[in-house]
Amino acid sequence: MKLAIDAMGGDYAPEEIVKGVELARDQHSDIEFLLFGQTDKITPFLKDNSHITIVQADEVIEMGDEPVRAIRRKKQSSIVLAAQAVKEGKADAFFSAGNTGAVLAAGLLIIGRIKGIDRPGLTTTLPVITKKDQDSFVMLDIGANADSKPANLVQYAVMGKYYAESVMNITNPRIGLLNNGTEADKGDKVHREVHDLLLETENINFIGNVESRELLNGVADVVVTDGFTGNAVLKTVEGTALSMFKMIKGSIMSGGVGGKLGAAMLKGTFNEVRNQMDYSKYGGAVLLGVKAPVVKTHGSSKAETVVNTISQIKSMIDTQSVQNVISYFDDQAKKAANEEENA
Structure with a gap:
C-alpha cells in the first residue's frame, strides 16, 4: 500500500x-x-x-x-x-x-x-454526543459543490452508505436527508424531490428528513445535503462548540476563587467533553x-x-x-x- x-x-x-x-x-x-x-x-x-x-x-x-x-x-x-x-x-x-x-x-x-x-461530494465525520452506542456520523456534501441537483444528492446517499459501512463498520447505515422539518412534504422543491427519489432508491436504509438540531444526537449515520448547506452547518457546529468553551472559560475566570476551584475539580470532565467534540480524531474530509x-x-x-x-x-x-x-x-x-x- x-x-x-x-x-x-x-x-x-x-x-x-x-x-x-x-x-x-x-x-x-x-x-x-x-x-x-x-x-x-x-x-x-x-x-x-x-x-x-x-x-x-x-x-x-x-x-x-x-x-x-x-x-x-x-x-x-x-x-x-x-x-x-x-x-x-x-x-x-x-x-x-x-x-x-x-x-x-x-x-x-x-x-x-x-x-x-456527476459531482463528487466532500464528506466529514462528526461526533455524536448523546448516544452510547454511536460515537459519530457522516455528512456530505460539506462544500465541494455550492449548487446541486436532486440526482447528485441521491448519489451522495449511495456513496455515504458505502463509506459508513467500510470505514465506520456500520451495518445498514441509517441515511437521513437534512431538511427544515421531518415531515415528507417539508423543504423546497429540490428537497421534496430528493426525498421521493431516496424512497425509491434500492439497497439504502433511508429514514426520511432530519433536522440540524438533532445531528449531534445521532439521528442518522449518514446525513445527505447540498454543499452550500452542509458547509454552513459544519461551520455553525464548529463555531458553536468554540463559543461555548470560551463562554464557560470566561464565566470561570470571572467567578472568583470559588469558580476556579470548581473548575479545577471538573477539569477531567471538561477534557472529556472537549475530546468528545474533537472531530479531528476521526481523520480528514474525504472527496467521495x-x-x-x-x-x-x-x-x-x-x-x-x-x-x-x-x-x-x-x-x-x-x-x-x-x-x-x-x-x-x-x-x-x-x-x-x-x-x-x-x-
Whole structure:
C-alpha cells in the first residue's frame, strides 16, 4: 500500500506532516509513504526514512492561490505531483492539509471522477454526543459543490452508505436527508424531490428528513445535503462548540476563587467533553466520487491528526470502499442499458 502525501500543505508543514507520517509508519508497517515537497525543507525533520521516500516538488500551492489556476500553472507543485502519482498507479491514495480548493481540483481534474458520478461530494465525520452506542456520523456534501441537483444528492446517499459501512463498520447505515422539518412534504422543491427519489432508491436504509438540531444526537449515520448547506452547518457546529468553551472559560475566570476551584475539580470532565467534540480524531474530509481516496485535513492539523487521517485512508483501501462505489454505479449503468434494450 502506497500513499502520496503533500508534505508542504498546512500551517505547520512540513514539520508536523513528517512527524505524523513517522508515527503512522510505526503503527502501519504495510504502508509505503511518498512525501512530495521540497527536499531541503523536509529532510531536517525526518528522523528515520524507512518506508518513506521524498519526491522533489519544486513548487508549492499556497493557501491563497486560486485553485484551478494553480493546478494548471504549478505543474511541479507537491499537490499536483502527488495526485499525478495516484493517477499513474504509483500510489493508492492522496492526502493533503493544503489549499482545499486545489486538493479538490486535483482530485477531479487529475485523478478523475468515477464513471456515473456527476459531482463528487466532500464528506466529514462528526461526533455524536448523546448516544452510547454511536460515537459519530457522516455528512456530505460539506462544500465541494455550492449548487446541486436532486440526482447528485441521491448519489451522495449511495456513496455515504458505502463509506459508513467500510470505514465506520456500520451495518445498514441509517441515511437521513437534512431538511427544515421531518415531515415528507417539508423543504423546497429540490428537497421534496430528493426525498421521493431516496424512497425509491434500492439497497439504502433511508429514514426520511432530519433536522440540524438533532445531528449531534445521532439521528442518522449518514446525513445527505447540498454543499452550500452542509458547509454552513459544519461551520455553525464548529463555531458553536468554540463559543461555548470560551463562554464557560470566561464565566470561570470571572467567578472568583470559588469558580476556579470548581473548575479545577471538573477539569477531567471538561477534557472529556472537549475530546468528545474533537472531530479531528476521526481523520480528514474525504472527496467521495473520484477513482481513488482523496483526503483533506484541516490546515491547522498537527501530527496526531495526520496519524488519524492515515489510519482512515488505510481503512478505505483495505475495505475497497472506492471499488464498491465503482461496482455499484457500473451495475446501475448495466441495469439501465438492459431496461432500455428490452423496452
